[in-house]
Amino acid sequence: MHFADVQQGTLYLVATPIGNLGDITLRALHTLRNVDVIFCEDTRVSNHLLKVYGIQASLHAYHDHSNASERHHILKRLKEGQSVALLSDAGTPLISDPGYKVVVDCYEENIPVTLVPGACALIHGLVISGLPPDQFYFGGFLPLKDKDRREKLRMLSCLPASLIFYETGPKLLKTLLDLNEFFEDRLLAVTRELTKKFEAVHRGKVSELLTHYTQKGPPKGELVLVLQGQTGSQEHPPLNRDLCKKMLEKMSVKDTADILSHLFGQSKNSIYQDLLKIKNED
Structure with a gap:
């Protein structure tokens, strides 16, 4: 089976198994074997996964407590042309796991980002x-x-x-x-x-x-x-006035009502009337 070459200067977000190690994808294994460096949530957890599949790689920690300087270190490697993989301990990176700020920084620096998909709890x-x-x-x-x-x-x-x-x-x-x-x-x-x-x-x-x-x-x-989600008719919950006021500073009452109506699955007219009251409070 042929896989595309790993691209230099690219961040690879690689999904890993959430329990059964057999769930890792062939593309994920190919990527992990060929990137220049791997950043992971816990080096002990990721090292075990790599050992199971006979992969030797340079592992570095990146987790919830990592600071901006550690993100800059990842970006520095990417700017130098290295290919970088980012893993979480289990599942798809960024989903209730670290990595979001790294992705944002990459886009601000025009660094390519891609996902190698897989398990997601x-x-x-x-x-x-x-x-x-x-x-x-x-x-x-x-x-x-x-x-x-x-x-x-x-x-x-x-x-x-x-x-x-x-x-x-x-x-x-x-x-x-x-x-x-x-x-x-x-x-x-x-x-x-x-x-x-x-x-x-x-x-x-x-x-x-x-x-x-x-x-x-x-x-x-x-x-x-x-x-289970809401089924049947039900009045929308009391609107958060501070949030509504901030929305109304940027949008019309009609547009705000459209958004909240879709969010709550409720009558737009009822929400519209409540928004008018909030808007006129001042």
């Missing part, structure tokens, strides 16, 4: 959840602060799309308590051990799963939660 969880995959919203990890987390869930409660979140076992019960307040009777799929031998999907109403995990204890490891 949010897509895997959605596809096996048994919930509608035609429209979905990915919320990553919910905010740690109670007030911020509840505000986000409140705003998402009217979205007519499946909602996807990442969570960890130890924090599941706390998250389920908040979900139960806003989504009590909606279906939820708790997916875990994705691609591994003991991959599992636990489906039920939010209230039912809260009871189950309260009695049995939360599962271990990282989870993908897929929650």
Whole structure:
């Protein structure tokens, strides 16, 4: 099988397995064998993957705590004509993982960026959840602060799309308590051990799963939660006045209503009337 040559001065975002090492793609292996240098979230994790496939490479760490000087080091190598691969510990880079700022810096410097696609936990969880995959919203990890987390869930409660979140076992019960307040009777799929031998999907109403995990204890490891979106008619949640005022500084009431109506899946007329009230407050 022929693969295109690795291009010099190009940043390659390479997806890696999320559990089953057999899920890495042939193109990913070709890229990792031929780039000049690899930056990864945890050198120990990536070194294990490379050893399994007999790849010897120069590994350097780039993670959440990396600073601007480390990003500049990556750009310096790219400007010198080196080919660079960027990996996360598992899955597709940038999806709730480091790398976004590196990509932005590359575009500002006219450095080519490409993705070598592969496993992605949010897509895997959605596809096996048994919930509608035609429209979905990915919320990553919910905010740690109670007030911020509840505000986000409140705003998402009217979205007519499946909602996807990442969570960890130890924090599941706390998250389920908040979900139960806003989504009590909606279906939820708790997916875990994705691609591994003991991959599992636990489906039920939010209230039912809260009871189950309260009695049995939360599962271990990282989870993908897929929650049923809003169905049927429902009033939109109270609008965030500060956010609406900022939007109205840049857009007309009509355009703002169009955006919020699409976001909430609700009548544009009702939102339009609320926006008029907010606009006229001053």
